[in-house]
Amino acid sequence: MTADPTGLPADLSTAVERLCRTPRLLVAMDFDGTMAPLVPRAGDARPLPATAAAFAALAHLPGTTTALISGRALASLRAVASPPPEALLIGSHGAEVWLGPDARPLTLTQAQARLLGRARALVQGIAGQHPGTLLEEKPAGVVLHTRLAEDSAASAAVEQAHLALDALPGVYVSEGKRVLELSVVRADKGDGLRTLRDAVHASAVLFAGDDVTDEYGFGVLGPQDVGVKVGAGQTAAQFRIGSPDDVAPLLELVLGLRSARS
Numbered sequence: 010m011t012a013d014p015t016g017l018p019a020d021l022s023t024a025v026e027r028l029c030r031t032p033r034l035l036v037a038m039d040f041d042g043t044m045a046p047l048v049p050r051a052g053d054a055r056p057l058p059a060t061a062a063a064f065a066a067l068a069h070l071p072g073t074t075t076a077l078i079s080g081r082a083l084a085s086l087r088a089v090a091s092p093p094p095e096a097l098l099i100g101s102h103g104a105e106v107w108l109g110p111d112a113r114p115l116t117l118t119q120a121q122a123r124l125l126g127r128a129r130a131l132v133q134g135i136a137g138q139h140p141g142t143l144l145e146e147k148p149a150g151v152v153l154h155t156r157l158a159e160d161s162a163a164s165a166a167v168e169q170a171h172l173a174l175d176a177l178p179g180v181y182v183s184e185g186k187r188v189l190e191l192s193v194v195r196a197d198k199g200d201g202l203r204t205l206r207d208a209v210h211a212s213a214v215l216f217a218g219d220d221v222t223d224e225y226g227f228g229v230l231g232p233q234d235v236g237v238k239v240g241a242g243q244t245a246a247q248f249r250i251g252s253p254d255d256v257a258p259l260l261e262l263v264l265g266l267r268s269a270r271s
């Protein structure tokens with residue numbers, strides 16, 4: 010499948026060449042597992058240098074907007090990604106939106122805040138019973154991380170959390186790679202991608218992601234867009250690359266083509 014010096018699949022390179030002729034391009038990237046290799050501790054994640062460099066350079070081109078679209082809370086995303094100031098940010102899978110300095114932070118209703126408190130207490134109790142599981146607080150939710158737990162403890166914790174949270178209407182539960190996440194704001198990466206596309210009037214979108222939650226993003230792409238799944242697993246994306254190491258060549262191809270055009 011690999012045909013050109015970039016090492017990218019030939020059909021992807023051809024699609025990117027077509028994509029880059031669009032007037033207003035949005036380059037929206039997932040962070041963990043896409044811009045940055047997956048690591049055991051979320052705070053240690055950093056973008057691969059060549060990927061970060063190409064992403065930052067893209068933000069300076071006319072007719073090109075960059076964005077990160079992550080499941081992380083915005084504060085956590087900023088801390089590990091150090092995004093270029095021009096990049097738009099979607100956090101908490103779409104519940105948090107930063108489209109510039111005037112952006113207002115997410116605020117919960119009183120009912121949502123109460124519900125979040127109840128859900129958090131339930132998951133705290135479950136994490137306490139399963140060694141190696143960890144909680145992460147987010148503005149609209151809580152994440153139960155099981156990456157450091159034994160497989161049996163991880164699956165038991167996830168099963169108990171599902172049972173407990175299913176009894177709380179208004180709590181939305183999703184699963185990713187060794188994480189279970191609850192949110193009191195219903196949003197997914199498809200919502201986030203639509204928000205970005207509308208905000209910048211993008212005529213086409215490049216979106217890459219590695220996790221099951223990215224499938225919502227691939228689901229809102231049209232024929233003019235390019236969706237790239239990073240790594241193994243079922244996907245609705247049209248294209249696939251092997252690992253985060255392949256993201257720099259992808260962004261460098263976009264950068265070269267968009268630079269030549271401007």
Ligand SMILES: [Mg+2]
Pocket residue numbers: 039040041042043218219220
């Ligand atoms: Mg990811």
